[in-house]
Amino acid sequence: MDISELEKKCLARTYGRQPIALVRGMGARVWDSKGKEYIDCFSGLAVLNVGHSHPKVVEAVTEQVAEIMHSSNVYHIIPQVELAELLYRVTGGYKSFFCNSGAEANEAAIKLVRKYKGKSQIIAAKNSFHGRTIATLSATGQEKYKRNFEPLCKEFTHVKFGDMEDLEQALTKETAAVMLEPIQGEGGVVVPSQDYLLDVRKLCDENNVLLILDEVQTGFGRMGELFAWQLYKIKPDIFTVAKALGGGFPIGAMLARGDVMDVFKVGDHASTFGGNHLACTVAKAALEVIIEEKLPQRAEKLGEYLMSRLMELQGNHEVIRDVRGRGLMVGIELKKNGSYVVEAARERGVLLNCTHENVVRLLPPLVVKKEQLDRVVKVLDEVL
Numbered sequence: 555m556d557i558s559e560l561e562k563k564c565l566a567r568t569y570g571r572q573p574i575a576l577v578r579g580m581g582a583r584v585w586d587s588k589g590k591e592y593i594d595c596f597s598g599l600a601v602l603n604v605g606h607s608h609p610k611v612v613e614a615v616t617e618q619v620a621e622i623m624h625s626s627n628v629y630h631i632i633p634q635v636e637l638a639e640l641l642y643r644v645t646g647g648y649k650s651f652f653c654n655s656g657a658e659a660n661e662a663a664i665k666l667v668r669k670y671k672g673k674s675q676i677i678a679a680k681n682s683f684h685g686r687t688i689a690t691l692s693a694t695g696q697e698k699y700k701r702n703f704e705p706l707c708k709e710f711t712h713v714k715f716g717d718m719e720d721l722e723q724a725l726t727k728e729t730a731a732v733m734l735e736p737i738q739g740e741g742g743v744v745v746p747s748q749d750y751l752l753d754v755r756k757l758c759d760e761n762n763v764l765l766i767l768d769e770v771q772t773g774f775g776r777m778g779e780l781f782a783w784q785l786y787k788i789k790p791d792i793f794t795v796a797k798a799l800g801g802g803f804p805i806g807a808m809l810a811r812g813d814v815m816d817v818f819k820v821g822d823h824a825s826t827f828g829g830n831h832l833a834c835t836v837a838k839a840a841l842e843v844i845i846e847e848k849l850p851q852r853a854e855k856l857g858e859y860l861m862s863r864l865m866e867l868q869g870n871h872e873v874i875r876d877v878r879g880r881g882l883m884v885g886i887e888l889k890k891n892g893s894y895v896v897e898a899a900r901e902r903g904v905l906l907n908c909t910h911e912n913v914v915r916l917l918p919p920l921v922v923k924k925e926q927l928d929r930v931v932k933v934l935d936e937v938l
């Protein structure tokens with residue numbers, strides 16, 4: 555029986571699979587079970603910022619596995635405190651709560667807001683994506699993910715992303731927080747104007763409302779700074795991360811200003827696996843690599859290069875409507891559905907994905923080489 559037949563027999567059919575199985579990776583290169591090599595411009599959905607099998611990450615995993623993987627939050631966990639201390643330092647004083655995914659990090663943020671503010675109304679953005687649990691699906695601003703799962707939480711309203719007037723009009727005395735992705739990823743790589751988040755921060759301050767930034771996809775260097783809020787020169791009250799935090803190992807975190815996080819008391823929130831030895835050791839190793847190898851700066855430089863090359867392509871290919879992005883999250887909006895580009899590029903040895911039906915998204919590991927990006931552009935030129 556082939557793998558797709560076996561999957562049909564014994565797996566939930568929640569994923570549309572591409573017809574390959576990746577079995578090995580190194581930096582920005584991956585190989586499938588038939589030995590075919592690809593340049594990875596997907597990074598396991600913005601997870602592998604440090605690349606596949608980075609030697610420091612491999613060493614951290616193997617050493618920790620041999621010592622202890624898990625003990626539970628009933629005991630002190632040394633790697634958890636070490637990771638929290640590193641995050642505290644690089645963020646300028648945020649406290650961490652660790653969990654296992656982006657959706658869980660956002661759930662934790664929603665709970666923290668409720669306890670801190672004593673109210674529950676949150677304004678989020680249309681076209682946003684915050685996860686698949688009931689509360690994070692309610693926060694998400696795209697109807698296609700919600701169909702068949704109503705009723706959802708009524709406490710979320712949605713405004714046009716990037717539109718201050720819409721946000722001002724939605725604010726009421728009941729608003730506890732505004733929750734946004736700094737740059738919308740799943741929504742088709744939507745970059746707001748440089749002033750937008752600055753204005754949102756000001757509005758939140760004037761109205762005594764918390765600002766939550768969902769950095770699950772933008773975090774850890776991809777946008778050209780360690781966190782996207784640094785690009786916009788603002789500080790959120792709460793922000794959430796996952797994906798690249800673990801360098802490939804599942805871990806998420808909700809980070810908050812000290813006085814906000816301190817309203818959480820013993821028993822208010824918990825996760826059996828949250829922040830265990832293995833997850834935190836791997837995450838700390840991945841974060842050290844991002845800092846030591848200056849991957850945010852690399853993402854900024856290579857991102858500018860990639861965008862300029864793709865804009866050249868736009869001049870030659872009628873089908874490209876727009877090229878946009880920041881750092882190494884780049885979207886090519888097409889005038890038609892982009893799945894043919896994903897397929898044809900894969901056949902030519904480049905892994906990409908398409909979001910929002912017509913936005914081909916490039917999310918290479920931040921260690922990708924310039925020559926590899928040249929190859930990707932050449933393949934896109936052929937395919938388009």
Ligand code: PLP
Pocket residue numbers: 654655656657658660683684685686735739740768769770771796797
């Ligand atoms: N928030 C954003 C911005 C995301 O892009 C995602 C996933 O793509 C999530 C939250 C959900 O993360 P997870 O799939 O780890 O629950």
